[in-house]
Each structure stands twice: as structure tokens, then as C-alpha cells.
Amino acid sequence: MGIFGVQYMYNALDYVCYGHMDYDKKYSLDTDIDNAYEQFLLVKRYFYKTIGNSVFHFIIVYDAKSTWGNNIEKAEYMSHSIASYFSDKFQLVWCIHKKPCSKKYGGYASVYHAHFVMNSVSYIDGKMFSGSYAEIYAFLDYIKKVTGDKSWIIQYGSDKDNSYDVDENDM
Numbered sequence: 001m002g003i004f005g006v007q008y009m010y011n012a013l014d015y016v017c018y019g020h021m022d023y024d025k026k027y028s029l030d031t032d033i034d035n036a037y038e039q040f041l042l043v044k045r046y047f048y049k050t051i052g053n054s055v056f057h058f059i060i061v062y063d064a065k066s067t068w069g070n071n072i073e074k075a076e077y078m079s080h081s082i083a084s085y086f087s088d089k090f091q092l093v094w095c096i097h098k099k100p101c102s103k104k105y106g107g108y109a110s111v112y113h114a115h116f117v118m119n120s121v122s123y124i125d126g127k128m129f130s131g132s133y134a135e136i137y138a139f140l141d142y143i144k145k146v147t148g149d150k151s152w153i154i155q156y157g158s159d160k161d162n163s164y165d166v167d168e169n170d171m
Helices: 003-018 033-046 072-084 133-147
Strands: 026-028 055-063 092-102 108-119
Touching: 003 033, 003 055, 003 092, 003 108, 026 033, 026 072, 033 108, 055 072, 055 133, 072 092, 072 108, 072 133
Parallel strands: none
Antiparallel strands: 026 092, 055 108, 092 108
């Protein structure tokens, strides 16, 4: 894992663990949040997997209907359930942000979104997270079940549409 991989891992974990948090809440099922960077790195070194993708960073934007009424407890529950999908093999930390957004073409898009950062190396067997289409789409199906929202899509890197803007009039 070159200097850029280590730096990206550090930056992603720093953002989730110490960056912008609306509720000063950060979560993990299997990692000491205050030592997440060191723990992620120890797993990578133990299994000699220090080259390649350092972390899997994903964001879940909850539909406004699923957290209606400013329901942080519902966002926490869904985020915990989503994190549990990978937690039996991979270290994972996350935080929840509140940012009311409206869709590009009108309507209410979201109230909460969660940032998840997962170690790319399994602490169980040292295997790297492949991120294959089959693996990602199985995860997407799980997210649809947890959230009750069947309209989920996957957007990779530059494919993302950054067209969600805050609209104070739509809140």
C-alpha cells in the first residue's frame, strides 16, 4: 500500500472518526474508533496485504420517507444493520450526517446520509474485499431490504451525480 493508499486510508478514517459530525456520534461494531487507523494497518501488515486498495468507502443517502420526522434513531438503526453485513469479516467504522437535500428536479431527496469506511483486508482470513459486481449487487439487495427502498442504485467514483443541493424552501 503505497504512500497514497496509506494517506487515503488515514484521511477517510479521520473524516469518519473526527471530521464533520452533526451529532458527534461515530460507530463501529468491531474496531476501537480512537485507534481505527492503527488497527486497520495492523490487519493489513499481519496478512502482508499492504499493496492495493486500502479501504472501501461508501455513502448511503437515506430516502426522506425512511427517516421522516428528523428520526436519527431510524438512521442509526439502518446504518447499524448495513454495517453488520460486512462486520463478520471486515473492520468498519461509520458516522451519520444530517443534511436536508432536494433532488435536482424537485422533491425531497434525503435528511441523513452515512459514511462507511471498511478495511479492504479481512481480519478473519486476510482476503481482500474484491468489490466485484456480484458482491456489490448482493450488498445492494441487502440495503434495499434494510431500508425498504427498492429504488437504490450504485454510483462509482466519477459516475456519481453531484446534483443534490440544499434547498431551504423545500424543508
